[in-house]
Amino acid sequence: MIENFPFYLSLIITIVLLIMIANKIRVAYPVLLVVAGLLISFIPDIPRVKIDPELIFIIFLPPLLYEAAWKISWKELWKWRRIVGSFAFVVVFFTATIVAFVANHFIPGFSLALGFLLGGIVSPPDAVSAGAILKFVKVPKRMSSILEGESLLNDASSLIIFRFSIIAVATGQFVWQEAVLSFSWMLIGGIGIGLLIGWLFMKGQKILPTDANMDTVLTLVAPYLMYIAAEEVHSSGVLAVVSGGLLLSNHRHNFLSTSSRLRGISVWESLTFMLNGLVFILIGLDLPEIISGLEGVSVPAAIGYGLLVTLVLVVVRILSAYGAVFITLIARNFITVADSRHPGFKVPAILGWTGMRGVVSLAAALSIPVKLSTNGPEFPQRNLILFITFIVILTTLLVQGLTLPLIIRKVDMPVYDDHLPEEEAEEMIRRELAKITLDHLDKNYRDLLEKSVFLQQVNEKWRGKLKEESDVRISSEIKHAYLDILNRQRAWLIAQNHDRNQHIDEDLVRKHLMKIDLEEERILLVH
Known part of the structure; x- marks a missing residue:
């Protein structure tokens, strides 16, 4: 096993390169990997793969x-x-x-x-x-x-x-x-x-x-x-x-924190990318x-x-x-x-x-x-x-x-109305998130809104008036208020996804949930 380690290492590099080529020429990478495995298996003195x-x-x-x-x-x-x-x-x-x-x-x-x-x-x-x-x-x-x-x-x-x-x-x-x-x-x-x-x-x-x-x-x-x-x-x-x-x-x-969800996505995407690549090239090598x-x-x-x-x-x-x-x-x-x-x-x-x-x-x-x-x-x-x-x-x-x-x-594929058109769904989500954000600020954090530059900027952001936020310092009280808003947005999105009367593609909901996770992660890192 140890003596073949350079071979397996080169195999991993080959997999990455082949998947890059497959994406470039727009061919499904399993096809390219199986064929490559077949060709590699005929190279003299290549270690036999069982x-x-x-x-x-x-x-x-x-x-x-x-x-x-x-x-x-x-x-x-x-x-x-x-x-x-x-x-x-x-x-x-x-x-x-x-x-x-x-x-x-x-x-x-x-x-x-x-x-x-x-x-x-x-x-x-x-x-x-x-x-x-x-x-x-x-x-x-x-x-x-x-x-x-x-x-x-x-x-x-x-x-x-x-x-x-x-x-x-x-x-x-x-x-x-x-x-x-x-x-x-x-x-x-x-x-x-x-x-x-x-x-x-x-x-x-x-x-x-x-x-x-x-x-x-x-x-x-x-x-x-x-x-x-x-x-x-x-x-x-x-x-x-x-x-x-x-x-x-x-x-x-x-049960998972924002950091856990974001890091888990990165780890799992890398892991499955490598496992799938190995599996298909091994199929060819086993011939x-x-x-x-x-x-x-x-x-x-x-x-x-x-x-x-x-x-x-x-x-x-x-x-x-x-x-x-x-x-x-x-x-x-x-x-x-x-x-x-x-x-x-x-x-x-x-x-x-x-x-x-x-x-x-x-x-x-x-x-x-x-x-x-x-x-x-x-x-x-x-x-x-x-x-x-x-x-x-x-x-x-x-x-x-x-x-x-x-x-x-x-083939001219039929168009179904299973979901709202993406642009329409995006607009609806943005509009409703802005509405619940402004309502939540007004009902629960009106006093803080008058004192906090950051929350004022948040308020303006959701009204469509974006301002520079990078230099604004956030107190723990203000941070708590903003995290509460993000949790309210997240809860609304999850509720909308579970509502079977809403014809919104779940992939789109998950995209907005990830945006909220990223925003929460950014706020948690601000001192």
Whole structure:
């Protein structure tokens, strides 16, 4: 390990440079990193990279899921809960089933149990890839919200299929009663453990005398503790991290200080940037290891099987997207749906084309045991499953990843009225913040307003008359008054976001909340 340290250090520098190039040429960086990893793996005397699945599941997966849970809008997730739930669970199970029957029919030596195992591995799309691609194109907010929500949950459903398939292959039988009980415990136990640990962290950080550094460290520890605790009792670690992350994200202003929130954002953005980069370049670097284990089948034949499975995944996802629209149009006659209008045929097609596969699929394939038991025979078709998984990841990243931005630019996307136009929402927020600020000053700090130059400037600022503030000294009493105003602004923004009758994009609300945090941090540093 130590002798290869310069190689890993150069790998990190390479990742940063490649992501810079990807942003420059407007290509999703996962595509560039996988290709670069492939090319690097063929350089003579390069250290062989062998990915430990535990490294992916324990080191990489919890923080990536946790950060995604913090970033997602709970309001949007709840609004689109039916379509998100159908893609994250129903579509994943349906996809795994179709892959199982296709593999059983077309791939020699593939039993139905092995087919379900392969289906569970390749069924979940990768959120990082889709997010990196959508960054360069403008899509309706609802589409990005659905993709983000799906990505939080589909890993859990696919890993559940994976576990049951492993047992079926190893034992040669599948007991439905035990499977239902185990499935229920994985869902209920995972969510419950995540919420419990999240609640304990929230109360602990609120009660104990932590500072920004301690709070940031605790946010780094939380996802690992949630994941490991859930896995130890054989429930879903993915659901534990997601549920705990959503709980803490939606209560961040109740237990984290302004400094903790601002520093945490910087730390987490840097961490996930590095983890995502490492994961995708490692996928490419692992190719020689995967090919070396391929026995009993030629490489061209294995590539053909991989392309067949990829085709099945793409077709099933597109059909599922249109199926979801059809079911929604029927369901609107009986229940209240998020949007009862016909979405047209463009959005489902693009939603179906966003099914790039990534890190979870590769980690699941790598975690297949080498032997059925400690001293038993080798696990059947393990190396072929691993190779097919790699082909699926590579093909979807290259084909869909490179063509998706072009398709979105060519297609005239519909305009939805899910949210107020950004300029109108900005104006409304500014106007209401100014109103509550001036009202709060007038009702609670009229005497201080007459004596304090700073509060007078604050008053003028919110009336649209900005003045220089840098040389004004602020007493503790005045500072307290201004912080109280900022807290009042923050409370109003949070209330507006929780009000489902307000059609304001949560990203815009969060932007203004960050502005308030930055202003509070600036005032706290003034002596």
